[in-house]
Amino acid sequence: MLLVLSYMLSAGKCHDGGRASSLGGLRVWRLAVGSRTIPEPQVLSSRRNPPVKSSTTLARPCPSVLACSVRPTLTMVPAWLWLLCFSIPQAFPEAQPAELSVEVPENYGGNFPLYLTKLPLPHEKPEGQIVLSGDSGIPAEGPFAVDSDSGFLVVTSALDREEQAEYKLQVTLETGDGYVLWGPQPVIVHVKDENDQVPQFSQTIYRAQLSQGTRPGIPFLFLEASDGDAPGTANSDLQFHVLSQTPAQPSSDMFQLEPRRGALALSPEGSTSLDRALEGSYQLLVQVKDMGDQAIGHQATATIEVSIVQSTWVPLEPIHLAENLKVPYPHPIAQVHWSGGNVHYHLESQPPGPFDVDADGKLYVTMELDREAQAEYLLQAWAQNSHGEDYAKPLEFHVVVTDENDNPPVCLPRGSSISIPELSAPGTEVTQLLAEDADAPGSPNSHIVYQLLTPEPQKGAEGRAFALDPTSGSVTLGTVPLQAGQDILLQVLAIDLAGAEEGLSSMCEVEITITDINDHAPEFTISQIEPVSLPEDVEPGTLVATLMATDADLEPAFRLMEFAIEAGDKEGIFGLDWEPGSDHVQLKLRKNLSYEAIPHHKVVVVVRNVEKLVGPGPGPEATATVTVLVERVMLPPKLDQExxxxxxxxxxxxxxxxxxxxxxxxxxxxxxxxxxxxxxxxxxxxxxxxxxxxxxxxxxxxxxxxxxxxxxxxxxxxxxxxxxxxxxxxxxKPPPAPALTLAPMPTRFLCTPRQDYGVVVSGLSEDPNLASVPGPYSFALGPNPTVQRDWRLQPLNDSHAYLILALHWVEPGEYEVPVVVSHNAHTWQLLVQDEVTMAQRDLLTCLRLYSQEIAEPRLLPHSHLHALGPGEEEGPESASRQHAPEGGRLSDPGSRSWEIGPGSN
Known part of the structure; x- marks a missing residue:
């Protein structure tokens, strides 16, 4: 079937020569073979073309999207082809005829009926009638009809565009019982306009008020005119003109009229010529004409009476409005007035605010104002025409919002707490409180005073820890000292109205921390340590004592201590050990102890801060004294020879x-x-x-x-x-008897036990060369240890010395004492022979002195001598606990004898 259809489509088109019939709901078309010519009358088509002649009969096309054409020479068509053509309308909907549009001039003055357009009726009209109706399907009543013979749409009388500019028709071919055989064919008839309407003013006489001070070119009156001809055409193109002005003074061109808009305004010449003090009126004759700029056309005139009035557009004084005003809103506050006519008021606020203006120029505030949000507004009022054009410059005036005490003081927020070093001097400023009041500056509503609430003064204390200036809000330290580590919450009341009872207030809080300073020197917990006994053979490194110290400061850095030995250890026997940051120190032994050298030690240890100390220096508690008693270690005695x-x-x-x-x-x-x-x-x-x-x-x-x-x-x-x-x-064996020899010096006699006498030794040399050389003589005992133990030499003058016994008791006998004399770089030795005899107790006559230099015995300067008998011993203190005689001293450490005479002190 598709192949057959394709063949038909490619073979040609089926001529619209078929006639339709209805067979049981199936519409069947019969093809018409042959043609005939239909003569047609003159028509007025939409394009004003001559009537169209057709060589074929108009036929309805096949009602399907598929259009077929069959050559007229064919008389026989296969039956299946006819069946296919008849079945196509069942598969495809009927195509709607295109809309016809025709234009008819209004007021047509020719013969009627006027043929408009030929309708596309079928060439072979089926049995039925042509029906002309409106677009809603209601039969048309009017000057339109269809010529059934020619198929033309005709109009039977003249049309008036102003009555109806357009007609919408539809044409159908229907059976007697109303079945539509063809159509509907839409037709629109446009009535073409002609300039048959005269313009008309909306008013015969116009009256307007013109206020002095109106800007030139700003329309104060808009003329209105109408024309019944078609809008947008030259027939209705209206223009306005001033024909005359009465009076013509001071200028004949006092006004200008826009031709298109009909806007009447003061001309620039009229604006400069108009006497502002003059009040009067002008009469203008104005014209409106259609056909635009063309010379032809219809026209009409009207009269305009213009009254010149004095300007009332004057500035206003500032308006004072109380904030939070409790009145009904909108609330009138002022009024502006433009004395000219056709005025519309416009109001603007800078910044935008709740203000409005009505048609009479009354100004309103529409809601409560808040001075803290906006204290002042600048209002601008415009007088405008109906097109929003300004007659004059805007009026400017201020709205001042008056203050009321509706805002409490507000303390400015603070960050971290304020730190104040301890021991800060009274009067030191801690902080400056700053509270702000949003009410009007300089008014009592924003006059803030301050009142200190906490901390309250302590009972019995004189003064307070803090002082507050009520005017400036300056907080200073008072006379009560503060301790490091204190956290204080300072509460201050900020009151407006200068502190009046009805004033508003807010609480200001300031956190204050008293910071530590290094004002406490470290101190030992015990300044006097109990004596510590150590054997002298104790090993170095031994712990002697542990000293504890404290520091009253809080800051860890201020508690760091260092220790040192201040006194009592010149030999460096002791040392200190401590850990950084520790509060105790260990006193340790660094060297060996010696009872004989130092039997006891008093070691003074001092403690100091690592950081610099503020304030007074360390007190006596900054030192600790450690007494170390050296215990003698008694080893068995050792003799100098085995x-x-x-x-x-x-x-x-x-x-x-x-x-x-x-x-x-x-x-x-x-x-x-x-x-x-x-x-x-x-x-x-x-x-x-x-x-x-x-x-x-x-x-x-x-x-x-x-x-x-x-x-x-x-x-x-x-x-x-x-x-x-x-x-x-x-x-x-006993020695032989010695030969008798001369002694170098005469024999001297001394007594034992030792008496307070000595032998004078002269250093003067017998050699005249040495004796003549000036200078002192020096004396010394010979190198024999026994001699140095038993005898002593003491200077007498530059040339003599005393030789005395060093021991309290010696065996009686003769002694040779070598004495070395030095003088002027020369040295020689004298051999002094002394005879020691036993002295009777309490007798002082035993000493016999024989000398070449001195013939008489000499008494030593010191005559008080504690005499001991043979066998009685003597040390630093005698057995009877008597001390050395006046002027005497130990001959040497550990000696058991006393030295007396010159130089013994």
Missing amino acids: NYEASVPISTPAGSHLLTIQPSDPMNRTLRFSLVNDSEGWLCIKEVSGEVHTAQSLQGAQPGDTYTVLVEAQDADEPRLSASAALVVHFL
């Missing part, structure tokens, strides 16, 4: 000195000496000095023999500590 030997002639008399047993360190301790297993009783030893003497004559001893005894030394304080050594005595 064994002793002495050689003596067997003729040695009793009391002869053999040797002295000495400790290795004679200054350390006091020893008690004794002899053990002295079977013969030949020897004796002094208990204190250790001098060994013959106790009796050595009867029975043989030359060449040896005699051995044991010497024992015991500590005087600790007898359990002792040392011993063997003393071997070798016996010798």
Whole structure:
């Protein structure tokens, strides 16, 4: 079937020669073969073309989107092709005829009926009638009809565009029972306008008021005219003109009229010529004409009466409005007036505010005002024509919002708390409170005073911690001192109306922190440490004492301490150990102790801040004294020799000195000496000095023999500590009698026990060359240790010296004392021979002095001497606890004798 349809479409088009019939709802078309010519009358088509002649009969096209054409020469068509053509209307809807449009001039003066256009009716009209109706399907009543013979749409009488400008028709071909065989065909008939209407003014006489001061060119009157011809055409194109002005003074062109708008305004010449003090009227004759600028056309005239009035457009005084005004709104506040006519008022506010103006120029405020939101407004009022054009410059006036006390003071927010160092001086400014009041500046409503609420003064305290200036809000320190670490909440009341009772107030709060300063020196918890006893052999590094210190400051940096030994340790025996940031220090031993050197120590330790101290310096508690008592470690005594030997002639008399047993360190301790297993009783030893003497004559001893005894030394304080050594005595033959020789110097005699006499030694040389050389002489004992132990030299003058006994007791006998003399780079030795004799107690006549230089004995300057008998010992204090005589001193440390005479002090 599709192939057959395609063939038909490609074969040609089916001519619209068929006639339609209705068979049981199926519309069947019959093709008409052949043609005939239909003569047609003259018509007025939309294009004003001559009537169209057709060589074929008009036929209705196949009602389908598929149009077929069959050549007229064909007389036979296959039956299936006819069946296909008849079935197509069932598958496709009928195509709607195109709309016809035709134009008819109004007021047509020719013959009627006037043929308008030929309708596209079928060439072979089926049996039915042509129906002409309106676009709603209602049969048309009017000057239109269809010529059934020619198929033309005709009009039977003249049309008036002003009555109806357009007609919408439709044409159908229907059966008697109303079945539509063809159509509907829409037709629109436009009635073409002709200039048959005369313009008309809306008023015959126009009256207008013109206010002095109206700007030139601003219309104050708009003329209105109408024309019934078609809008937008030249027939209705109206223009206005001023034909005459009465009076013509002071200028004949006082006014200008816009031709198109009909807007009447004061001309620039009229604006400059118009006497502002003159009030009068003008009469204008105006014309309106159609056809635009063309010379032809219809026209009409009217009269305009213009009254010149005095201007009332004057500025207003400032308007004062109270804020929060409790009145009905809108509330009138002022009025403006434009004395001219045709006025419309316009109001603007800077900044925008709740203001309005009505048609009479009354100004209103539409709501309550808030001075704090906006204290002043600038209002501008315009007088305008109906087109919004300004007659004159706007009036400007101010609206001032008066204040009322409706805002409490507001304290400005603060960030962190305020820090004040402790011990700040009274009067130091802490902060400046600043409260703001949104009410009018300079008015009582914004006059703020301040009142301090907290902290309240303490009971019994004189003064307050803070002082407040009620006017400026300045907070200063009072007389009550504040402690570091305090957090204080300062509450201040800010009151407006200068603090009046009805004033509004707000609470201002300030957080204040009292910061610490380094005003406290560290102190030891105990300034005097109990004595610490340490044995002298304790190892270095031993902890002596731990000292604790405190610091009353709060800031950790201010509590940092450092320690030092301030006194009592010149030798550097002690040291300090502490950790950074620690509050205690350890006193430790750095060197070995020595009881004999220093039996006790008083170590003064000082503590200081690492940071600089503010205020007064450290007090006495910044030092601590540690007393260290050195405990003597008693070692067994040690003698200076492991064994002793002495050689003596067997003729040695009793009391002869053999040797002295000495400790290795004679200054350390006091020893008690004794002899053990002295079977013969030949020897004796002094208990204190250790001098060994013959106790009796050595009867029975043989030359060449040896005699051995044991010497024992015991500590005087600790007898359990002792040392011993063997003393071997070798016996010798007695020496031969010595030859008699001259001594270098005459023999001197001294007494034992020691008396207060001395031997004067002269240093003057017998050599005249040396004696003549000026300068002092110096004296010194010979290098023999025994001589230096037993004797002393004391200067007398530049050329002489005293020779005295150093020991309180010596064995009576003769002694040779070597003395070294130095003078002017020359040195020589004198040998002084002294004879020591036993002195009777309480006698001072035992001293016999024989000398070449001095013939008379000389008494030493000091005559008071504590005399001890043989065997009685003497130390720094005697056994009877008597001290040295006046003018005397120990000959040397540990010595058991006193020195007297010049220079002993």
